[in-house]
Amino acid sequence: MFKWLKNLGKKKEDIDLKEEILESNKEELEQQIEEIEELEQIEEKEETTEDSKEIIETEDIKQQIEEAEEVEEIIEELEDIVEEIEEIEEKLEDAEDIQEEIVDELVEPEEVEEDVVETKPKKAGFFQKLMSGLTKTRDDITNKIDSVLKSYKKIDEELFDDLEEVLVTADVGVNTTMELIDRLRNRVKEEKVTEPDNVKELLKDEIKKIMLESVSDNNLNIEPSPALVLVVGVNGVGKTTTIGKLSNNFKKQGKKVLIAAGDTFRAAAIEQLEEWGSRANVDVISHSEGADPAAVIYDGIQAAKARKTDILICDTAGRLHNKSNLMNELNKIFRVAEREYGDATKEVLLVLDATTGQNAINQAKVFKEVANITGVALTKLDGTAKGGVIIALQAELNIPVKLVGVGEGIEDLQPFIVEDFVEALFN
Ligand SMILES: Nc1nc2c(ncn2[C@@H]2O[C@H](COP(=O)(O)OP(=O)(O)OP(=O)(O)O)[C@@H](O)[C@H]2O)c(=O)[nH]1
């Protein structure tokens, strides 16, 4: 019995011991759990602080972007304001200029006249070109007239004889010269002019008058459109060149222009015209070398109608050996023009070379017989002293000079204006 009790006591000791061990283990475990929980708490804390850090950072950036956008908007607004200020400044400058002009006008009217002249450089350039084109003729006629007048102390018959000689040798033509001298003599008598120096102004005046009286109009017949300009003349006078320059002039005036290459005599003539056409930016209707000129003109008219062209300009051949040959050729062209383009305004432009002097007058007489010449284009005035031929053309043959060629360039063709011509001749 004691043994059992002894064993029981031992067992109880074991259990107590084990209980002690478990107790201490439990404490240890509880401590560990506490530590773990503490650690977890710390980690959680750290995480939340990082998250809030991030949130704070993105909010910061957003704010910065918003601020930047606001600044940009302000800059744009400022730029607009600067632009407006600049515009206002410009307007102010303009207003100041206008104010100055008005003050100038009120204070110095002469200066305004100069300004007006300056705004018309085209007219000045035109006259300048005519002046330089007429240099040789002017030097010839005007210098000789001046020296005749200087050599006389009083006005007598001999003075008139000398003036007559100057005019005839300057290709003014015998008949026109005699008529001019007669008129001059009468004026001197009527106006009781005694100074030889004063004769020059009277002569200038009479030349203007005789030219203006002889023809009704120096303008090209091109209104109303459509118009047909037939260009005739012997070879080498400048027909093709004049057509090129004329097309350019019309084109610049905003007209619709077309050219027909009626000179089919040689391929080079067609090529030359096409070259001028491309310079003036005008189309050229052509057939091949040797084709019937009337057929080319026919095609030109059909094309002009289809394209609603304002002005059709037709070149013709100059190499026609005799008058009947010339007449046949031209009549065929005129018939086609009349039949196919009856309602078109017509200009038959005879081209004459001023350097040929009296020959030009003779050519004009022949062409006048075979065709209804409505105007003359006098070329190469720039290279000759025989420009006086213009006076004879109008005063003797009653053919209006409508154009003058003053050089080989595309701009070197001018409408003929009597007053300008006489001024440029005596300037
Ligand atoms: N200096 C000068 N030369 C001109 C003028 N007009 C034409 N010419 C020149 O005269 C020459 C003959 O001109 P064209 O136009 O070929 O004459 P065309 O009448 O057509 O001659 P063909 O076709 O051979 O019958 C060319 O060398 C032109 O440059 C002008 O006003 N001044």
Ligand SMILES: [Mg+2]
């Ligand atoms: Mg030609």
